[in-house]
Amino acid sequence: MKPLVSILIPCYNCEKWLAETLESALAQTWKNLEIIIVDDGSTDNSLAIARSFESENLKVIHQQNRGASAARNQAFHESQGDFIQYLDADDLLASDKIERQIQLLGDSNSEFVATGEWARFYKTPSEAVFKSQPLWKNMSPIDWLVCAWEGEWMMHPGAWLVPRNIAEKAGFWNENLSLDDDGEYFCRVVLASQGVRFCQGAKVFYRSGISGSLSASKSRTAWESAFHSLELRTSYLLAIENSSYTRHACATAFQRFIYNNYVNNVRDLIRKAEEKVKFLGGSEIKPIGGPRFQILAEIVGWKSAKKIQLVFNDLKQIF
Known part of the structure; x- marks a missing residue:
């Protein structure tokens, strides 16, 4: 029997985009799917839209507002899939995204996780330009994290396909985090695997430019979350390999936090980051800016x- 894939969708006030997202999930060429959407206390029409799609393989759960990580954890708890696909309620999957990644990973007992191509769009997915990045290749867990942190590269949450056995090893999403909760979670996923396998042609469309989005948040709580996520991520990596190679990547990540947040009112976090950089041996990266x-x-x-x-x-x- 073909493996079951669980597409897990947290939703909060996404009435403008939710239908399109669900249609992209339902249009997958891999048909052995269950789709679980958790409405996290939306105050708009999101819940009604989600329920209009409800079917035998699309389940809608409503909960009081507890945050995206709590919604993802609830969805995972309800899921039965051999593979896990997280998808935000405003992003889109190419129709063959999941099928391509399953063909790459093969058996659902795979010890590897799959990533894919991702690109931003603002109005329509036809705007998306898929441009290769250094993370778009096969790598060991250590090399993947070092590459990501040294160059400040990212992998979009929807680009991953995770075998359930690896998701269970990694554990639940950290509900104490808001900004960079995905960075912390997928760091654990990568380290719970034997490596990352990049799947050419498996595409995700990242809707950007949304006012009030979490990724654009500039609140004190958001900065604290980003710093705590960085502390956790670097501790996970150094617990596996504490070498000059990994320490430099960790120092660079903290130095970049300093550059990115120096003018914000988070001087206490900047001081802590400076102490981390010094303890880890320093980083020679320069601040990014125009001429x-x-x-x-x-x-x-x-x-x-x-x-x-x-x-x-x-x-x-x-x-």
Whole structure:
């Protein structure tokens, strides 16, 4: 019998996009599917839309608002699939995405996880341009994480296909995290596997530019979550391999957190990150910025350049 795939969808106030997302899940060429959508206390019409799709293989669960990670955990608890596919309620799967990845992994007892291609779109998926990235290849767990952190590369949550045995080893999503909860979760997934297998042609369409999205959040809670996720991820990696190779990747990740958040009101987190970088042996990466920023940083230092850049951006918004 063909393996059962569980497509698990957390949903909160996604009435504009939910139907399209569910249609992309139902259109999969791999037909042995169960789709579980958990409405996380939506205040719009999302629940009604989800229930209009309810069928023998599409189950709708409603819960009070507890966050995306709690919704994913509830969906996983209800699932029976041999493979797990997470999908946000505003993103889309190519019709053959899952079939391609199952053909690559083969048996549902595979010790490997599959990734695929992903690209952003803002209005229609036809805008998406799939451009190869360094993570788009087969790698060992250690090499995959080091590559991701050294270059600040990401793999979209919907791009993964995870055998259930690996998902069970990795454990549940951390419900104490908001921003970068997926980074922390899939770090555990990667380390619970024997390696990552990249599947050419298995495509996910990442809807971007949504106002109020979690990924664009700039709240204190979001920054704390991102920092805590980074602490957890680096601790997981160093527990498996504590070498100059892995320590440098961890130091680079913390240094990048400093650059990205220096002008935010999180000085306590910056100090903690600076201590981590020093303890891990340092990182030589430079702050990212345009030609003007780079010239200014050479003259007054990157910290002052960041502050000047912030003032300039604020003035542009006013005028």
